[in-house]
Amino acid sequence: MESLVYKCPNCYAELKFSAKDQTFTCDYCGSHFTEQEMQAIAAQIEEHAAQRPKEEVQTDSEFNEHTNVYHCESCGASIMADDNTSATFCYYCHNPVILTGRVEGEYRPSYVLPFQLDRETAVQHFKDWCKKHWFLPKDFLSAAQQERITGLYVPFWVTDVDVAAEMDALGKKVRSWTSGDYHYTETREFAVARKAKVVLKGLPADGASHIDDDLMEAVEPFDYNAVKPFAMQYLSGFYAEKYDMNMAAMFPRIQKRAVQAADQTVRATMKNYTSVSVTRSDIKVMGTKWEYMLLPVWFMSYKYRDKIYEFALNGQTAKFVGEPPLSRGRLAGFCIGLGAAVALIATVLGVLLS
Numbered sequence: 115m116e117s118l119v120y121k122c123p124n125c126y127a128e129l130k131f132s133a134k135d136q137t138f139t140c141d142y143c144g145s146h147f148t149e150q151e152m153q154a155i156a157a158q159i160e161e162h163a164a165q166r167p168k169e170e171v172q173t174d175s176e177f178n179e180h181t182n183v184y185h186c187e188s189c190g191a192s193i194m195a196d197d198n199t200s201a202t203f204c205y206y207c208h209n210p211v212i213l214t215g216r217v218e219g220e221y222r223p224s225y226v227l228p229f230q231l232d233r234e235t236a237v238q239h240f241k242d243w244c245k246k247h248w249f250l251p252k253d254f255l256s257a258a259q260q261e262r263i264t265g266l267y268v269p270f271w272v273t274d275v276d277v278a279a280e281m282d283a284l285g286k287k288v289r290s291w292t293s294g295d296y297h298y299t300e301t302r303e304f305a306v307a308r309k310a311k312v313v314l315k316g317l318p319a320d321g322a323s324h325i326d327d328d329l330m331e332a333v334e335p336f337d338y339n340a341v342k343p344f345a346m347q348y349l350s351g352f353y354a355e356k357y358d359m360n361m362a363a364m365f366p367r368i369q370k371r372a373v374q375a376a377d378q379t380v381r382a383t384m385k386n387y388t389s390v391s392v393t394r395s396d397i398k399v400m401g402t403k404w405e406y407m408l409l410p411v412w413f414m415s416y417k418y419r420d421k422i423y424e425f426a427l428n429g430q431t432a433k434f435v436g437e438p439p440l441s442r443g444r445l446a447g448f449c450i451g452l453g454a455a456v457a458l459i460a461t462v463l464g465v466l467l468s
Contacts, residue, residue, distance in 0.1 A: 122143065181216065184212060186212075188209040191324060195349065198350055231410075266353050272404075279380050279396070280395075285390050288388040332426075
């Protein structure tokens with residue numbers, strides 16, 4: 115086999131041969147493959163190993179020269195901005211940030227999904243959300259808080275995944291009928307077997323460790339049909355987070371989502387049975403193709419009673435997610451007022467009925 119075969123098809127790290135179980139294993143992402151499996155996917159890896167075009171190399175140079183990075187010593191965030199946009203505070207914890215220099219070319223994304231919502235529209239969506247939540251702290255959306263609503267390009271690894279799935283199950287078909295005074299139930303059992311290759315396109319996972327993963331998954335989906343090849347002008351007026359988790363670190367999350375999606379896809383082919391009990395399931399990621407993208411999110415954080423609450427607005431679709439803080443004082447005031455109103459109504463009714 116060529117040396118290319120010994121690269122992990124999921125995270126592209128070096129594979130090691132295990133004499134114990136006769137498989138090729140990856141110490142970085144935990145994948146393991148037989149020699150036959152590696153031969154079968156070698157052609158796909160070769161397709162992904164093409165040389166980068168000159169235009170990308172030129173864009174790397176421009177990115178290096180015109181992108182500044184700011185570091186937050188409080189929470190560790192690394193914020194990127196172009197020469198014309200300076201960062202003065204951390205979008206996450208609101209502490210001052212320090213300009214630390216330029217950004218290396220490895221952090222240049224391949225694609226960017228431009229913002230579709232401007233600041234004024236984003237602020238209005240936050241205000242509309244606040245109207246639906248009565249017991250927010252009084253300063254939750256003060257003028258100062260509105261200024262901290264940040265247009266942030268979040269670093270995402272967007273992955274195409276090839277999955278091999280095998281599943282055995284016991285399927286049951288049950289029918290019941292009544293004849294005369296008797297009720298009958300017939301149960302038929304079937305051995306069900308499925309073997310499939312599932313191709314999943316565009317599985318996303320954010321590559322910034324301190325941004326809440328559940329929040330970013332909740333703000334999905336994004337429409338990748340609108341992505342553009344990365345160009346510096348898209349950063350103008352916005353911030354971008356620098357990823358700190360590479361492909362190997364991201365693979366467990368991608369693997370989990372891919373396996374869940376493949377499992378649901380295979381199970382969906384068994385809907386013609388009354389019930390299905392899976393007896394064996396072997397679902398394995400056989401190859402990945404990664405793209406590093408910047409995806410648009412309007413981000414706001416709010417600190418209340420030593421807890422940071424995070425809120426995100428999809429900068430393309432306007433989907434809003436976040437857990438509202440509860441002001442105990444406002445809730446207590448409401449309960450006291452409600453109790454007084456109930457007592458007053460009871461008193462009036464008592465007088466009228468006496």
